[in-house]
Amino acid sequence: MRTKLKLAVYVIAGLMIGFSSNAQKTVIKKEALPANAQTFLKTHFGSKKPSYILEDKEILSTEYKVQFDNKIEIEFDKKGNWKEVDAKIGKVPKSIIPKKIASYIKANFPKEDVTKIEIETSGYETKLTNGLELKFNMKGDFIKIDK
Template identity: 80%
Template sequence: MRTKLNLTICLLAGLIFGLSANAQKTVIKKEALPANAQTFLKTHFGSKNPSYILQDKEILSTEYKVQYDSKIEIEFDKKGNWKEVDGKNSKIPNSIIPKKIASYVKTNFPKEKITKIEIGTYGYETKLTNGLELKFNLKGDFTKIDK
């Protein structure tokens, strides 16, 4: 009985290690990004060149991470749709923030700037310069404050 348990644990550990070993991070050029990501970068960052662009390939998914000298980091999914823009406690470009969210923040937190925005299945999550995290639905309606 104990031998079977040990064998099962070893097989599971080997499987997990094998799957994670297949993950590959590669530095790529801007032209190798999906078209959606290239358009996003051109729209919101113009002709600025990123410090680096990583392609993170795993067995079931591919993601991209772009970082600029200003420390702004953008994450894209395999289709080139943005998932997160993180200013690392610095203001992110207003053009990225949906108008309804920007308006809410300007009205309710006039001294604060958005330093991070993330889009998920159920909506947006933003972080302000004061550390507050605000959540919005996909329509941009405020839902709650996280701390």
Template identity: 60%
Template sequence: MKTKLNLATCLIAGLAFGFSANAQKTTITKAALPANAQTFLKTHFAGQEPSYIIKDKETFSTDYKVQFTNNTEVEFDGKGNWEEVDGNHTAIPAAIIPKTIATYLKANFANTTVTKISKDYNGYEVDINNGLELEFNSKGIFTRIDN
């Protein structure tokens, strides 16, 4: 029994190492980004050139990270859909914020700006410049303040 457990543990560890060893990070140009990502950057970051763009290719997924000279970072999935925009404590473009979230913020946190927004299948996480981190569901409805 112990031999089978050790063999299984070694097999799992070997697979995990193999998957992580297959990760490849390369620097690419803006033209090499998926079309959705290029459109997003043209729309929300017109006139700004990235400092660098990294393509992170792993065994089962590909992600992209774009950083601008003002330290704003944008992360995209393999299809070029944005997953996170991080202004690194400075305001991000307001047009990125979904309307329901923007309406909630205007009504409940007037005179604040969004410094970071991330989204996944559960919803959105929004950091505002007063230090709060707010969570919204996938429809943009406020759910809670995260500590």
């Protein structure tokens, strides 16, 4: 019984190492992004050219990462839907932030800008220039402050 358990553990560990070793990051051109991602970039960043675009292929998923010279980094899922916009230095373009969230931040934190916004399954998470992290549901209603 113990040898079967050990064998199962070794097989699972081998499969996990095999899956992770198949992950592949490739530099791609803007035209190779899914249409949704291309539209997002054109809408919110106009004709600015990214400093790089990576396609991160794994066995079960594909993600894309776009970075601009101003250190704004955008992550997209395999369909080209944005998942995260992170302005390492600076602020996230206001056009990306849902109106209800932008209104809440303007009313309650008028001197702060959004440096990061992320879509999660439960809603949005934003990070402000003062370091506070605010959580909102999918409708844009404020839920709580995380720190």
